[in-house]
Amino acid sequence: MAREGAPLIVIQRQLGHSNLGITSIYLQGIDNTEIIETVHARRAPMIR
Numbered sequence: 001m002a003r004e005g006a007p008l009i010v011i012q013r014q015l016g017h018s019n020l021g022i023t024s025i026y027l028q029g030i031d032n033t034e035i036i037e038t039v040h041a042r043r044a045p046m047i048r
Contacts, residue, residue: 002027002030003034003038004038004039005038005042008020008023008024008027011023
């Protein structure tokens with residue numbers, strides 16, 4: 001989810017963590033540059 005650009009709070013809720021710090025520990029292995037490149041490579045959302 002982080003690689004797809006999901007907000008950290010959304011990831012926290014999906015994992016069921018009560019503390020955002022716990023979620024951030026899980027994401028430490030992901031390179032910030034990789035996340036940024038992935039978000040920029042995504043197409044803009046389409047509104048119908």
